[in-house]
Structure formats: C-alpha cells, structure tokens
Amino acid sequence: MSALTTVPRPSARRRALLAAVVAGSLALTACTSAEPGPDSTPEASAGTLVEQHDLEGMDARQVIERLDTMPVPERPDDLWASVEPDQLVLSDPTGALEETSLPMPADEFYLSVAPYRTFTHDCVFHSLTTCLGELGGETVQVTVTDEATGQKVLDETRTTYDNGFVGLWLPRDLTGTLTLEHDGESTSSPISTGDDDLTCLTTMQVA
Incomplete structure (x- = not known):
C-alpha cells in the first residue's frame, strides 16, 4: 500500500x-517560487x-x-x-x-544546510525545487555533536549540491552542534531535530 x-x-x-x-x-524569498505563468492552467x-x-x-x-x-x-x-x-x-x-x-522516517530528521560567504536568505522548511544557496559544488567538512553525550553523530566530508545545500539525515530528537569547515574557515550553530524544528538552515557563514 x-x-x-x-x-x-x-x-x-x-x-x-x-x-x-x-x-x-x-x-529574500529564494525558497519560494514565482506565481505560475498564464500558460500554467489547470486544464x-x-x-x-x-x-x-x-x-x-x-x-x-x-x-x-x-x-x-x-x-x-x-x-x-x-x-x-x-x-x-x-x-x-x-x-x-x-x-x-x-x-x-x-x-518522514520515524527515526530520522532531514536538515538541509546552505553555507554562505556573502549572501543568504531566510528559510524555515526546505523547498527541494526552489531553494537556492550561494555555494554549489563546494567541499565542506560536516560535524554534528550530540549535546547530551558529547559524541559525534556525523563527521564527513561532503560536497554541496547544485542548489548550494548539503542534506543531512540526523537522528530524530537530537540537540547538538553543527560545525562546517570550508576553505580553512569554520562556523558552528546549535541544531535540534524535533517536531517543531526547522528543516532549512541558511545562517552559517563560512568567510
């Protein structure tokens, strides 16, 4: 079914x-799409x-x-x-x-992150077809640390997608810290993965 x-x-x-x-x-609504054009009719x-x-x-x-x-x-x-x-x-x-x-999976949470150097946009829920970040195709080191245990739940070198985001599948109900490293620069942000949390993180500047 x-x-x-x-x-x-x-x-x-x-x-x-x-x-x-x-x-x-x-x-700054890069995560929204323009209204449909005159040819985009329901018929x-x-x-x-x-x-x-x-x-x-x-x-x-x-x-x-x-x-x-x-x-x-x-x-x-x-x-x-x-x-x-x-x-x-x-x-x-x-x-x-x-x-x-x-x-969504019962035990996983999807957080999409768009690191930036000079420009970004506000975002709450990630739009897979319209969100655009600044740094597409860039290499970043991604680390996620669990606040409760101090253990790293993710430690990987990733490449941002063409849209400038990197997608992270994380344990649900996690409270921790996300750290991104890019071209010798590092930035960190608190994150959480509960039912009331954002799925789109666009505030991490690597410059």
Missing part, C-alpha cells in the same frame, strides 16, 4: 511561523503529482534524495516540495492537482 496521503493543512503554529518569515523577508494538467514527476513507489527519503541532488536547470517548475519535520508536502503551484504528502 502506498504511503501517499492527502495532506492536512499546516498547523496554526506552522502557518504563523511561515507568515512571519515571509512578512519579514520578502526580498493542462492530468494524473497525480507523483505520476507526473515519476515519483510513484518512492518514500519520502527517496523523493528528497532525488529532488535535492537534481541539477538546478532540471528541477521541475510545476512541483513544490516542502520538507517539514514530520512530512514531505508535494503541491502543484497551479492548484490543478491535489496536494499530497509522504510521512
């Missing part, structure tokens, strides 16, 4: 959080979102891996995919197709 379901509307807390970000940073759409974008049979982890690592020019402009702590929300910007969701 497919895990695909009809998505409930976002909670009041999440709606308020997103509204605050949008209201305070309209000039032009058929089937379901997963059928149109060849996502049938995939779980949330597989969809995230496909879309977040996709070269930017190949990313669909008729699909919005928002990573929330507990679900991956797929929607059609034209409104022609029904919004759907896939449940």
Whole structure:
C-alpha cells in the first residue's frame, strides 16, 4: 500500500511561523517560487503529482534524495516540495492537482544546510525545487555533536549540491552542534531535530 496521503493543512503554529518569515523577508524569498505563468492552467494538467514527476513507489527519503541532488536547470517548475519535520508536502503551484504528502522516517530528521560567504536568505522548511544557496559544488567538512553525550553523530566530508545545500539525515530528537569547515574557515550553530524544528538552515557563514 502506498504511503501517499492527502495532506492536512499546516498547523496554526506552522502557518504563523511561515507568515512571519515571509512578512519579514520578502526580498529574500529564494525558497519560494514565482506565481505560475498564464500558460500554467489547470486544464493542462492530468494524473497525480507523483505520476507526473515519476515519483510513484518512492518514500519520502527517496523523493528528497532525488529532488535535492537534481541539477538546478532540471528541477521541475510545476512541483513544490516542502520538507517539514514530520512530512514531505508535494503541491502543484497551479492548484490543478491535489496536494499530497509522504510521512518522514520515524527515526530520522532531514536538515538541509546552505553555507554562505556573502549572501543568504531566510528559510524555515526546505523547498527541494526552489531553494537556492550561494555555494554549489563546494567541499565542506560536516560535524554534528550530540549535546547530551558529547559524541559525534556525523563527521564527513561532503560536497554541496547544485542548489548550494548539503542534506543531512540526523537522528530524530537530537540537540547538538553543527560545525562546517570550508576553505580553512569554520562556523558552528546549535541544531535540534524535533517536531517543531526547522528543516532549512541558511545562517552559517563560512568567510
């Protein structure tokens, strides 16, 4: 049986959080997409979102891996995919197709991080098809340390995706510190991976 379901509307807390970000940073909305053009009409759409974008049979982890690592020019402009702590929300910007969701893994949390040198943008829930960071294709050393135990839960050399992000699958309900090193510069940030936490981190400057 497919895990695909009809998505409930976002909670009041999440709606308020997103509204605050949008209201305070309209000039920095790299994680939002433009309104559909005049040719993007509901009559032009058929089937379901997963059928149109060849996502049938995939779980949330597989969809995230496909879309977040996709070269930017190949990313669909008729699909919005928002990573929330507990679900991956797929929607059609034209409104022609029904919004759907896939449940996130019960024991894992996806945090997408965009290190930057000179410019960044505000972000709460990572958009797999529209978020763009500054440093695509760059090598970074990523370390995540568990605050409770002092143990490293992640210590890897990674390459940022074409969209400038690096995606981290972390244990759920973790409180810790993320450290990024790039070209001899290092920056750290507290992180947490609970049901009320952000999935998009764009405040780590490596310069």
